[in-house]
Amino acid sequence: MVNVWYMDNDTSDQRLEHKRQPPTCMELAELYTKTGVEYFKINADDYENDKELMELRSQRGYNFEDEITCSEKCLPDYANKLKSFYAEHLHTDEEIRLVLEGSGYFDVRDSEENWLRIQVVKGDLIIIPAGIYHRFTLDTNNYIKARRYFVGEPVWTPHNRPADDMDCRKAYLERLVQLSA
Ligand SMILES: CSCCC(=O)/C(O)=C/O
Ligand SMILES: [Fe+2]
Numbered sequence: 001m002v003n004v005w006y007m008d009n010d011t012s013d014q015r016l017e018h019k020r021q022p023p024t025c026m027e028l029a030e031l032y033t034k035t036g037v038e039y040f041k042i043n044a045d046d047y048e049n050d051k052e053l054m055e056l057r058s059q060r061g062y063n064f065e066d067e068i069t070c071s072e073k074c075l076p077d078y079a080n081k082l083k084s085f086y087a088e089h090l091h092t093d094e095e096i097r098l099v100l101e102g103s104g105y106f107d108v109r110d111s112e113e114n115w116l117r118i119q120v121v122k123g124d125l126i127i128i129p130a131g132i133y134h135r136f137t138l139d140t141n142n143y144i145k146a147r148r149y150f151v152g153e154p155v156w157t158p159h160n161r162p163a164d165d166m167d168c169r170k171a172y173l174e175r176l177v178q179l180s181a
Helices: 028-035 044-049 051-060 078-086 167-179
Strands: 003-006 038-041 064-070 095-109 115-121 124-128 134-138 144-150
Touching: 028 038, 028 115, 028 167, 038 051, 044 051, 044 095, 064 078, 064 095, 078 134, 115 124
Parallel strands: none
Antiparallel strands: 003 115, 038 124, 064 144, 095 115, 095 124, 095 134, 095 144
């Protein structure tokens, strides 16, 4: 099961857990109503035949997919890429990632500007909504391999905060009001 917790304010190494003391964890149902982030468990060893993934792909129209490996060896321009992943940003489209190997953290803002840290490991499929401020970091294992899904021609562009005037941001905030009602 995926683990989610509120982060502390410590600015040391981003790859550490950064749990508050005492830890404040969150259930997936609450993560959804508070942020719109969705989570699915997939059989990463046979993802092409995973029923849940097949359904997601057809229901949501994911017609593009590729793979990204984040490690010093495999990711071109590694240091700069990791820096840009960890800068607070949003996208005009959902960010859909299925972890095949390794692990990492997706951090998302809740409506009160707190950081929620979502630990992802093999078999975790996470959908980060368009318009939510978020960031990604490797953990101390320094390795993750993930599949990326997209509807249509992929747009990976991160829009760094502040991006409050963007339509996708406004739409996200409106959706959040409905989700938490
Ligand atoms: C594990 S995928 C790497 C992170 C990424 O693709 C992204 O867009 C972060 O916001
Ligand atoms: Fe992103």
